[in-house]
Amino acid sequence: MANTFYCLNICATIVPIMIKDQLSQFIKYLLASNEIYGPVQKGSVLEVEKIAQPTELALNGQLTHHSWKKVFLPACEKLFDYKGSSLSEAINDYPQQVAFGLTTFDLKALNLFNHVYEKDPYYQRRKCKTLLIGQSVAPEQDARTFKVFTEKLEEDILEHLEFDIFFEQRGDSFRVMTGSEEGQRVLADFGYDDYEHIQFAGPTKEEGLSARTLAIKDQLKNHHDPKIWEKLGKKCIECGKCTVACPTCYCFRLDDEAVLTEGEGKRTRCWDSCFYREFSQVAGGHQFLTDTAQRIHYWYYHKFVRIPEQYGLPGCVGCGRCTRACPVGIDINETLAKIVNSDPVGAL
Amino acid sequence: MKNQYQTQEAKIIKITRDSADVKLFRLEMVGGSVGAPEFYPGQIMEISLPGYGEAPVAYCSSQSQRKYFEICVREIGLLTKRLHELKVGDTIGVRGPYGNGFTTDVIKKRNMLIVAGGIGMIPFRSLLETACDNPDEYPKDIQVFYGSKNKEGLLFEKDYDKWCQKIDMHLTLDEGKEGEKIEGVYCDIGLITKLFEKTEVIKDAIAIVCGPPVMCKFVVNELKKHDFADEDIYLSLERRMECGVGQCEHCAVGPYFVCKDGPIFSWDKIKGIKGAI
Numbered sequence: 001m002a003n004t005f006y007c008l009n010i011c012a013t014i015v016p017i018m019i020k021d022q023l024s025q026f027i028k029y030l031l032a033s034n035e036i037y038g039p040v041q042k043g044s045v046l047e048v049e050k051i052a053q054p055t056e057l058a059l060n061g062q063l064t065h066h067s068w069k070k071v072f073l074p075a076c077e078k079l080f081d082y083k084g085s086s087l088s089e090a091i092n093d094y095p096q097q098v099a100f101g102l103t104t105f106d107l108k109a110l111n112l113f114n115h116v117y118e119k120d121p122y123y124q125r126r127k128c129k130t131l132l133i134g135q136s137v138a139p140e141q142d143a144r145t146f147k148v149f150t151e152k153l154e155e156d157i158l159e160h161l162e163f164d165i166f167f168e169q170r171g172d173s174f175r176v177m178t179g180s181e182e183g184q185r186v187l188a189d190f191g192y193d194d195y196e197h198i199q200f201a202g203p204t205k206e207e208g209l210s211a212r213t214l215a216i217k218d219q220l221k222n223h224h225d226p227k228i229w230e231k232l233g234k235k236c237i238e239c240g241k242c243t244v245a246c247p248t249c250y251c252f253r254l255d256d257e258a259v260l261t262e263g264e265g266k267r268t269r270c271w272d273s274c275f276y277r278e279f280s281q282v283a284g285g286h287q288f289l290t291d292t293a294q295r296i297h298y299w300y301y302h303k304f305v306r307i308p309e310q311y312g313l314p315g316c317v318g319c320g321r322c323t324r325a326c327p328v329g330i331d332i333n334e335t336l337a338k339i340v341n342s343d344p345v346g347a348l
Numbered sequence: 349m350k351n352q353y354q355t356q357e358a359k360i361i362k363i364t365r366d367s368a369d370v371k372l373f374r375l376e377m378v379g380g381s382v383g384a385p386e387f388y389p390g391q392i393m394e395i396s397l398p399g400y401g402e403a404p405v406a407y408c409s410s411q412s413q414r415k416y417f418e419i420c421v422r423e424i425g426l427l428t429k430r431l432h433e434l435k436v437g438d439t440i441g442v443r444g445p446y447g448n449g450f451t452t453d454v455i456k457k458r459n460m461l462i463v464a465g466g467i468g469m470i471p472f473r474s475l476l477e478t479a480c481d482n483p484d485e486y487p488k489d490i491q492v493f494y495g496s497k498n499k500e501g502l503l504f505e506k507d508y509d510k511w512c513q514k515i516d517m518h519l520t521l522d523e524g525k526e527g528e529k530i531e532g533v534y535c536d537i538g539l540i541t542k543l544f545e546k547t548e549v550i551k552d553a554i555a556i557v558c559g560p561p562v563m564c565k566f567v568v569n570e571l572k573k574h575d576f577a578d579e580d581i582y583l584s585l586e587r588r589m590e591c592g593v594g595q596c597e598h599c600a601v602g603p604y605f606v607c608k609d610g611p612i613f614s615w616d617k618i619k620g621i622k623g624a625i
Contacts, residue, residue, distance in 0.1 A: 079353055082398030085439040089351055116595060121349035221603070226622075251597035254353070254590045256401045265399055267353075272596070279598060282588050283403070283424045286561075288623060302597060309603050310594070 017173040018192065027054035029190050030098050034131065037071045038100035039064045051100075059101050061138030061169055063319055067247030068106045071099050072113060072130070076270040077122060082256070083264050090266065092122065098131040104153075105319040107134050107161040109247030111203040114162065115311045116250055122269075131186060132179075134158075134166040159201040166198070203313055213314045215340055216304045224339045226297075232335065233293025235328050240273035242322035242330075248303065248315055249273075274298050300335065352593055355396040355441030356380075360434055361416060366503050369423045370467065371432055372408070376416045378439060384409070384417040385444065388451050389474035390584060390612050393444030394592045395419065400427040404589045404607070407445065408470050410477035420470045420503065446592040447611050450475060450556075458554045458580075459489045463567050465540055465559025469494055469503050471584050471611075472558065477507070480514055491516040491550040495540035495563070498523050505531045516550070518543050544570040556612070558584035564625040568615060578616035583625060585611050585618075 018026070030036060031054070038057045040049040045065035046058055080087035102110070110132070117123035136153065154177075158166060164183030167174040176195040178184045187195055209217075243249040253272040258265040272279060275295050280288040289295045307315030316332070323331045362374035376383035385393070387407045394402045403425075409418035423432045431440070455475070462472050472492070479486035492511070496502045498521055508531040511517060520536040520543050528535045536542060540563060555576050557567050564583055571581050587599035587606040594608035602621035604610060618624040 085357055085396070085398060085441050087353075087355055087396070087398065087441060089354065119350070119352055119593075120595075121351050124349060250595075252590065253596065253598075254402060256399050258399050263399070267398065267401075272590075272598075274597065280588055282586055283422075283428065288587060290623075294623060298600070301602070302600065306600060306603055 017170055018167070018176050018194075019173045022192070023059075023167070023174060024054045026190055026192070027057060027100070030100070030131075030186075033096060035095045035097045036100050037068075037097060057100060059135050059167065059169075061103065061136055063103055063105065063137070063321065065321070065324070066245055067109065067319075067321060068099060068102055069109070069113070069247055069250070071097070072110065072126060073117070073123060073250065073271075076268050078266045078268050079122065079254070080267040081264070082267060087267060089121075092125075094125050094129045096129050097126075098133060100133045101135045102132060102163070103135060103137045103319075104157050104161060105137065105317045106247055107132070107163055108314075108317040109319075111160075111162060112248050112307065112311060112313050112315070113250060115203075115313065131165070131182065132163045134161065134163045134179075136166075136168040138169075154198060156205065158198050160203055160205060162200055162203075165195075209308060209312065209314065213304075213308060216336060217308050219340050220301060221305050228335065228338050229293040229297040232296045232330060233291060235330060236275070236292050236296050237328055238275040238277075238292055238295065239327060240275045241325040241327065243273040243275060243299070244271070245321040245325035247317060247319060247321065248307070251302075274302070300339075304336075304339075353443070353591070355394070355443045357439045358417075358442045359439050360436050363434075363436055366420060368500055370420060370503060371423075372418055372420045372504075373431070373434075374409075374416050374418050375440070375442070377442075383415040384413060385442070387411065387417070387445040388449030389478050390471050391445040391447050391449035392471075392592075392607070392611060393419075393442050393446065394589070395431070396441030396443070397427055397430050398441065400430045402441075402590075403427050404446070404592065406471035406474065406584075406611075408473040410481045411474065412478060412481040418473075420467075420473065422467050444592060446607050448609065450612060454554060455556075456486055457488065459491075459550050459552055461491045461493070461550050461553045461555040461571075463493045463540065463555060463557045463559070463571075465495045465563040465567075466497065466501065467503070468557075468559030468563075468584070472556070473504055473507070475556075476511055476515065480510060483514065489516065489550055489553075490514065491518070491547075491553070493518050493520070493540055493543045493547070495520045495522070495543070495559070497521070499528075499530065499535075502530065508533050518547055539566070541566050541570050544574065549574050554580045554582060556582045556584065561625045568625070578619060579614050581615035582612050583615060583618070585613060585624070587611075 036051050037048055038051055039046040040056050041058050046062055048064050048068050051057055078090040080090055163179040166177040178195050178197045179200060251272050252269050255268050256265055289298055303315035357378040358375040359378050360373055361376050364372040366372050389411055392404045392406050395405055396402045405419045405421060407417055408420045421428050421431055423429050464472050492515055517533050519533050520538055520540055524537055526537040555571050557564050585606050589599045589607050590596035592607045594605040599606040601624050
């Protein structure tokens with residue numbers, strides 16, 4: 001296939017790019033042998049949906065309303081079939097799939113999932129069958145809210161994300177980058193080789209967690225004002241929407257479901273939410289998280305203390321989905337600002 | 349790929365009723381050459397009854413016993429009700445062991461005060477049985493304060509005779525007849541804190557506590573009055589657990605996971621965490 005070279009005004013050197021028609025061909029090419037999930041316009045918001053046509057994909061750099069986690073960790077998944085007291089591992093259908101259009105926020109969340117679920121055969125099998133294609137976030141949205149564009153896309157962000165192919169929007173066209181051999185192979189098979197390769201340099205920057213992340217961790221663990229939680233506890237209605245929308249919320253419960261045949265059924269893993277009362281309930285009915293204030297504190301503590309300490313990664317990618325999902329107007333940036341007693345938080 | 353949620357089958361080879369709602373189950377692993385998994389006293393396992401789910405329980409037999417292992421379970425919910433219905437010869441699923449248990453040598457090098465309330469005695473049976481089976485490894489003195497609501501709620505009475513040959517054991521009941529002897533052990537009436545007033549508390553000791561949170565609070569206060577250092581006080585914590593491997597987030601206490609970093613925590617590690625006990 002003939003490739004077209006463009007030099008845009010914004011770049012000093014010639015950057016190879018893929019024009020929209022080629023992108024459309026590429027999506028069509030992938031659709032022939034893959035299920036493709038990507039951002040699709042649903043009413044006033046974008047949602048991650050399975051697509052049938054290239055035109056359905058809305059690659060405009062905007063964040064989807066819900067996160068991408070359902071593509072990697074279904075809201076409910078069968079782990080085992082059981083019969084009597086023995087479990088046989090469920091033979092789940094893991095189709096060859098493409099996650100097309102993850103933003104850098106979503107890829108950052110995936111860094112965390114890759115660590116959390118490193119020993120999980122279900123996650124790993126699904127992940128092995130998934131081609132990850134990223135896209136740059138729309139500058140007008142994020143420069144204002146998250147200060148992402150004070151960072152250099154390639155050195156500060158992309159080198160620390162795991163993906164196969166990445167499309168950086170350049171006007172009406174896209175600069176193409178690969179992050180894996182698989183990405184290179186797919187592009188070569190399609191017949192496109194004007195990409196640049198980016199070598200993954202680990203999920204955190206060379207200097208480790210950002211000063212901001214460390215400052216929040218220290219404040220939340222050792223110094224913050226606990227009255228923050230009392231106030232938030234009065235506001236929060238424990239609906240759990242933030243935990244559903246959040247790309248890094250991964251907690252779960254295991255449940256058994258019987259079928260009609262005596263002694264048979266399935267064991268499933270389903271998303272859970274630390275805002276639900278049963279979350280901390282033990283046999284006999286005692287709950288260790290006794291009120292809303294404690295539950296919301298648990299959520300923040302997980303993201304901003306436990307995750308950084310357990311995995312050496314930020315527990316919040318700064319996408320702001322929780323704030324948008326909250327029906328009572330709890331704003332994570334405001335809460336973090338209260339915790340660190342400083343300006344609203346930037347990218348973590 | 350290895351599946352961390354896969355359970356192994358264990359067969360029930362003996363069931364003993366220990367109190368009105370508590371049974372002791374002796375189990376052996378099915379299909380292996382050794383009947384018991386390798387574990388440390390204080391560690392936990394997930395037991396699985398398909399259709400009813402999983403529950404974390406403590407090992408409660410001697411670490412030296414390789415032919416079988418035991419669990420002691422109170423009937424308190426659907427899963428435990430079903431477990432209590434099972435008979436000798438039935439099988440359950442188990443996975444684990446999980447958590448730290450008493451892996452450090454500190455319990456062998458120091459005197460030990462064990463304080464247990466109610467079914468909080470269960471994980472200590474493993475420790476006491478292991479100490480009795482291996483007196484050379486556990487040469488130091490052990491004192492036990494064990495409180496229960498009433499006489500019927502006391503666990504492991506049949507073991508007291510053997511334990512008392514090595515262990516200085518004290519019982520107290522919330523309600524009952526003062527001065528009654530239970531399997532040779534004098535029984536007080538009152539809260540467990542009363543034992544701290546009436547008994548000469550073992551010196552140069554570490555203390556290990558397991559019981560309802562409210563009891564733990566009062567016991568820690570007593571221990572501090574008796575000059576136990578924070579790092580010499582250990583608590584075995586209970587939490588809801590789904591996974592057992594530090595993923596599901598249900599059992600977190602501050603920065604720690606009870607399933608992975610616990611269930612045994614030294615007080616100096618958790619004293620600053622609100623709601624730890």
